[in-house]
Amino acid sequence: MSGALAPSEGIAGPRPGARVLAASARHPGLVAGLAVLLLLTVAALAAPLLAPHDPYAQDLANRIVPPAWMDGAKTAHPLGTDHLGRDYLSRLLYGARVSLGIGLAVALLSGLIGTALGVTAGYFGGRIDMIISFVVTTRLALPIVLVALAAVALVGASLQTLVAVMALLLWDRYAVVMRAATQQMRSRAFVTAARAVGCSTPRIIVAEILPNLANQLIVVATLEMAQAILLEAALSFLGLGVQAPIPSWGLMIAEGKEHILFEPWLIFMPGALLVLLVLAINTLGDGLRDVAAPSTRA
Amino acid sequence: MTAAPLLELRDVRCDFSVERGFLRARRTLRAVDGVSLALRPGETLGIVGESGCGKSTVANLMLGLIRPSAGAVLLSGTPIDRMDRRAVAQRVQPVFQDPYASLNPRKTVRAIVGLPLSVHGAAADPGDAARRVSAMLDMVGLPRHLADSYPGELSGGQRQRVAIARALVLRPNIVVCDEPTSALDVSVQAQILNLLLDLRRELGLAMVFISHNLAVVEHVAQRVAVMYLGRVVEEATAAALFRAARHPYTQALLLSVLTPEPGRGIPDARLGAGFPDPLAPPPGCSFHPRCPLAEARCAATAPALAGRGEGEGTVACHVAGALNSAMP
Amino acid sequence: MAALLEVEDLHVRLPVAGGTLHAVRGIGFALQPGRTLCLVGESGCGKSLTALALMALLPRRAARDAARLSFAGTDLRSLPERRMAALRGDRMAMIFQDPMTSLNPTMRVGTQLVEALRRHRRVSAAAARDRAVALLERVGIAGAAARLGQYPHQFSGGQRQRLMLAMALMCEPQLLVADEPTTALDVTIQAQILRLLAEVQRELGLALLLITHDLGIVARMADEVAVMYAGEIVERGPAAAVFAAPQHPYTQGLLNCIPAPGRTLPGTPLAAIAGVVPSLVGDWRGCAFRARCSRARPACADDPVPTRTAAGRHSYRCVLSPAPAGREAAP
Numbered sequence: 038m039s040g041a042l043a044p045s046e047g048i049a050g051p052r053p054g055a056r057v058l059a060a061s062a063r064h065p066g067l068v069a070g071l072a073v074l075l076l077l078t079v080a081a082l083a084a085p086l087l088a089p090h091d092p093y094a095q096d097l098a099n100r101i102v103p104p105a106w107m108d109g110a111k112t113a114h115p116l117g118t119d120h121l122g123r124d125y126l127s128r129l130l131y132g133a134r135v136s137l138g139i140g141l142a143v144a145l146l147s148g149l150i151g152t153a154l155g156v157t158a159g160y161f162g163g164r165i166d167m168i169i170s171f172v173v174t175t176r177l178a179l180p181i182v183l184v185a186l187a188a189v190a191l192v193g194a195s196l197q198t199l200v201a202v203m204a205l206l207l208w209d210r211y212a213v214v215m216r217a218a219t220q221q222m223r224s225r226a227f228v229t230a231a232r233a234v235g236c237s238t239p240r241i242i243v244a245e246i247l248p249n250l251a252n253q254l255i256v257v258a259t260l261e262m263a264q265a266i267l268l269e270a271a272l273s274f275l276g277l278g279v280q281a282p283i284p285s286w287g288l289m290i291a292e293g294k295e296h297i298l299f300e301p302w303l304i305f306m307p308g309a310l311l312v313l314l315v316l317a318i319n320t321l322g323d324g325l326r327d328v329a330a331p332s333t334r335a
Numbered sequence: 336m337t338a339a340p341l342l343e344l345r346d347v348r349c350d351f352s353v354e355r356g357f358l359r360a361r362r363t364l365r366a367v368d369g370v371s372l373a374l375r376p377g378e379t380l381g382i383v384g385e386s387g388c389g390k391s392t393v394a395n396l397m398l399g400l401i402r403p404s405a406g407a408v409l410l411s412g413t414p415i416d417r418m419d420r421r422a423v424a425q426r427v428q429p430v431f432q433d434p435y436a437s438l439n440p441r442k443t444v445r446a447i448v449g450l451p452l453s454v455h456g457a458a459a460d461p462g463d464a465a466r467r468v469s470a471m472l473d474m475v476g477l478p479r480h481l482a483d484s485y486p487g488e489l490s491g492g493q494r495q496r497v498a499i500a501r502a503l504v505l506r507p508n509i510v511v512c513d514e515p516t517s518a519l520d521v522s523v524q525a526q527i528l529n530l531l532l533d534l535r536r537e538l539g540l541a542m543v544f545i546s547h548n549l550a551v552v553e554h555v556a557q558r559v560a561v562m563y564l565g566r567v568v569e570e571a572t573a574a575a576l577f578r579a580a581r582h583p584y585t586q587a588l589l590l591s592v593l594t595p596e597p598g599r600g601i602p603d604a605r606l607g608a609g610f611p612d613p614l615a616p617p618p619g620c621s622f623h624p625r626c627p628l629a630e631a632r633c634a635a636t637a638p639a640l641a642g643r644g645e646g647e648g649t650v651a652c653h654v655a656g657a658l659n660s661a662m663p
Numbered sequence: 664m665a666a667l668l669e670v671e672d673l674h675v676r677l678p679v680a681g682g683t684l685h686a687v688r689g690i691g692f693a694l695q696p697g698r699t700l701c702l703v704g705e706s707g708c709g710k711s712l713t714a715l716a717l718m719a720l721l722p723r724r725a726a727r728d729a730a731r732l733s734f735a736g737t738d739l740r741s742l743p744e745r746r747m748a749a750l751r752g753d754r755m756a757m758i759f760q761d762p763m764t765s766l767n768p769t770m771r772v773g774t775q776l777v778e779a780l781r782r783h784r785r786v787s788a789a790a791a792r793d794r795a796v797a798l799l800e801r802v803g804i805a806g807a808a809a810r811l812g813q814y815p816h817q818f819s820g821g822q823r824q825r826l827m828l829a830m831a832l833m834c835e836p837q838l839l840v841a842d843e844p845t846t847a848l849d850v851t852i853q854a855q856i857l858r859l860l861a862e863v864q865r866e867l868g869l870a871l872l873l874i875t876h877d878l879g880i881v882a883r884m885a886d887e888v889a890v891m892y893a894g895e896i897v898e899r900g901p902a903a904a905v906f907a908a909p910q911h912p913y914t915q916g917l918l919n920c921i922p923a924p925g926r927t928l929p930g931t932p933l934a935a936i937a938g939v940v941p942s943l944v945g946d947w948r949g950c951a952f953r954a955r956c957s958r959a960r961p962a963c964a965d966d967p968v969p970t971r972t973a974a975g976r977h978s979y980r981c982v983l984s985p986a987p988a989g990r991e992a993a994p
Contacts, residue, residue, distance in 0.1 A: 226437035229400065229431070230429060230437050230498070230501065231439075231450065232400055232420075233399075233400060233424060234424050234450060234451045234454050234455075234501075234505075235420050235424035236450070236454050240454070245439055248441040248442075249439070249440065251441075385851065385852075386849055490939050520876065521705065521878070521917060521920055522705060522917065522935060523935075525920035525921070525933040525934065525936070526935040526937075528922070529932045529933055532930060532932065533932075547850060548850075549850070550921065551922055553922065553924060553929060554922035554927060554929050554930070555930070573929065577924065587851055588850060588851060590854075591853065591854040593853075593854070593857075593877070593880055593882070593883050594923055595878040595923065596882055596883075597883070597885070597903045597906045597907075598902075600861070601854055601857045601861055601883050601884070603854075603858060604851055604854060606851055606855065
């Protein structure tokens with residue numbers, strides 16, 4: 038039945054660009070997610086220009102100023118100030134840099150580890166596959182948050198440690214997806230043709246197989262980035278992630294938790310931004326998955 | 336007949352280890368069992384048989400992509416597994432069945448056809464490579480403006496032309512075609528067959544042509560080997576084989592070909608419904624459970640290949656052998 | 664005899680990236696009980712979509728319309744899905760190239776056969792089981808009773824095709840639509856399945872709509888042939904007449920381009936049809952084959968393409984006048 042809709046002989050498929058456009062119309066989530074992510078990225082990059090104050094500048098005379106829409110707001114601090122009188126809008130903007138930066142770094146680093154393992158297992162199979170699959174299974178048996186806590190506690194908290202620990206923990210989905218995708222590609226005749234031409238194995242993997250995995254790689258990367266951002270927030274909240282006074286949304290929630298009863302907006306604003314960012318990335322990832330593999334959605 | 340074979344399979348066996356599921360012992364699948372074949376310069380050897388008969392494994396053996404478990408694959412007398420992979424690649428190239436799978440969807444036609452040149456460092460400079468790719472596209476009848484297209488933008492027939500261009504750009508003297516037209520519409524099949532026949536003549540190629548379509552094999556091959564469950568059961572010149580098949584399986588295959596002649600109905604080859612499990616091939620002649628002529632000895636001992644009588648060729652059948660010796 | 668299935672001016676349109684794909688463009692045919700009609704054509708000619716349109720199984724975004732679409736006197740055009748579902752699998756059944764389209768891999772074969780009947784008929788489970796055993800034996804599956812407890816993967820490709828046929832026959836349909844039922848099979852198995860199909864059709868007086876790309880199958884199975892090209896029926900008539908004196912240049916081309924022992928000399932060029940199938944996205948005027956036709960002339964671009972009669976019920980859509988028998992007449 039699937040053959041009935043396949044493009045016929047000589048009717049060339051639309052160009053990739055046109056396909057993405059058409060797909061955007063069918064997947065509004067993809068467009069919305071991309072728009073929100075772009076907005077937050079621009080805000081993060083332009084934080085030095087957009088922020089009205091130095092995010093680290095304390096003003097103990099103006100502690101816990103409420104945001105503009107509440108009584109007692111001050112025009113100098115449109116989103117108010119925290120318990121040390123630091124401008125909340127500025128801290129939120131710089132916090133976006135931390136979240137996005139860590140998310141991106143972890144997604145890239147864990148992507149390198151996971152892709153290398155997954156592609157190796159999928160291409161060579163046999164004993165190599167067995168060993169790598171065992172490593173993946175072992176990794177899946179580790180409780181991420183506990184191991185991250187233990188590692189950070191042991192090595193000491195710093196941005197680099199945080200990124201390294203998370204990259205070493207979050208590569209499993211890459212490995213699983215890339216292994217399956219590589220196995221599928223390896224059985225395709227164009228790989229056999231490359232072998233018959235005398236291509237070396239590294240060349241086949243890098244030049245023939247990897248470009249065909251790009252779609253799936255991007256999808257996994259978005260999902261991993263979202264997970265990394267959440268994990269960073271969780272670790273920072275627990276005091277083992279980003280260290281004060283660096284503005285991180287997770288840390289800001291932690292700092293605001295004593296004020297939850299009377300100044301809930303201190304928690305609400307970083308929390309809402311965190312949810313918005315992760316939601317945007319995940320929606321984008323889902324949309325990309327549909328575009329990359331339309332067959333999964335009949 | 337006197338020329339030395341370009342490519343030879345000598346009593347080749349090829350086993351695969353097959354996983355049969357969780358906690359079940361691995362079993363050995365004998366994909367190719369004692370096959371001897373020879374391809375002489377300028378000749379086209381057809382290999383026919385149904386799925387699971389081992390014909391694609393034979394193709395992979397000939398391309399040096401898998402090693403035989405026993406026996407030898409010789410390229411002009413040298414064992415193929417003792418040769419450098421690239422030296423093999425310069426002499427033997429494949430054309431596969433599915434042009435949708437055999438071309439990398441992420442590469443342009445130019446990159447695909449140019450890949451063998453770059454792997455072998457065969458082109459003097461980028462200009463030379465571009466010239467040779469263009470010349471190759473002309474030769475297979477692809478408009479040059481398609482050189483920057485991706486396979487997804489081409490029709491099935493055009494893709495198969497790209498695959499043929501890639502196979503020939505190193506100027507090999509042997510091309511192994513594994514079901515090269517089976518995935519194509521009949522009108523396109525004719526275009527591709529004509530192209531292969533033209534190129535064979537122009538370049539003096541030796542060809543191995545593997546197909547389940549007997550009419551196509553009869554059209555292109557000079558000699559034909561019929562395979563069943565990993566063995567060659569009959570081999571002869573195309574003319575002799577299609578005029579008078581000796582092996583009951585060859586006869587059934589020929590009978591099952593539906594030529595476009597109305598009113599003749601569907602022939603009954605009397606084969607029975609059961610196709611044997613290739614993991615547990617029947618003892619004796621592996622065709623005997625389906626054979627309408629089977630006798631007691633067919634289940635006991637496997638027949639060896641013997642002369643067919645009436646010209647050259649061989650057949651592996653107790654009954655057909657008896658028929659031969661009974662003939663004057 | 665009154666026609667069981669009547670189709671007039673059937674269109675199927677699919678929205679695609681660049682506009683609307685006119686996959687089936689105004690085709691019509693009729694099928695009598697006990698007869699076999701073969702729809703033959705190459706990939707993308709609309710033959711499979713025609714079958715799906717009859718069964719109301721088109722993808723959701725596809726649009727179907729017709730001047731007439733009737734099965735045993737019932738107008739299918741306005742039939743609500745609930746009543747269509749009651750017809751489907753009961754009085755009209757369909758089999759596919761891939762048997763796993765109709766077989767559920769996680770259910771025992773016996774359960775599936777029994778349910779196929781009990782979905783439409785009020786019969787006891789025991790009676791349904793008896794019928795399943797009888798049908799499995801009829802389609803050539805040995806030890807039928809014992810095999811009812813097995814799952815589809817325990818059957819070989821050819822046997823699955825037999826299973827699917829048995830399942831389609833459980834409710835004694837009047838119409839069987841078979842879409843490339845043997846394309847994935849080996850030649851010897853294909854011949855067996857086609858023989859079975861022809862026998863069953865004769866025994867049960869089925870109307871058989873057989874969709875295939877293989878002219879050999881058409882010649883051996885069909886009473887009537889309809890040759891499809893680019894969404895249209897370009898030639899139709901009794902199989903004997905169409906094969907003896909094909910009139911449309913496309914039909915002639917198709918017959919000439921397959922190697923046939925005795926007609927084509929081994930090693931010589933085959934009469935290939937040059938070019939490729941045109942895109943059916945957007946509107947189309949005139950004969951769709953004219954770009955590939957060696958005998959095209961300016962009149963071929965005009966609408967409508969005339970329908971000519973060669974002899975009796977043998978007709979074709981072309982500006983050329985009928986030629987006498989013998990397909991070698993074509994250049």
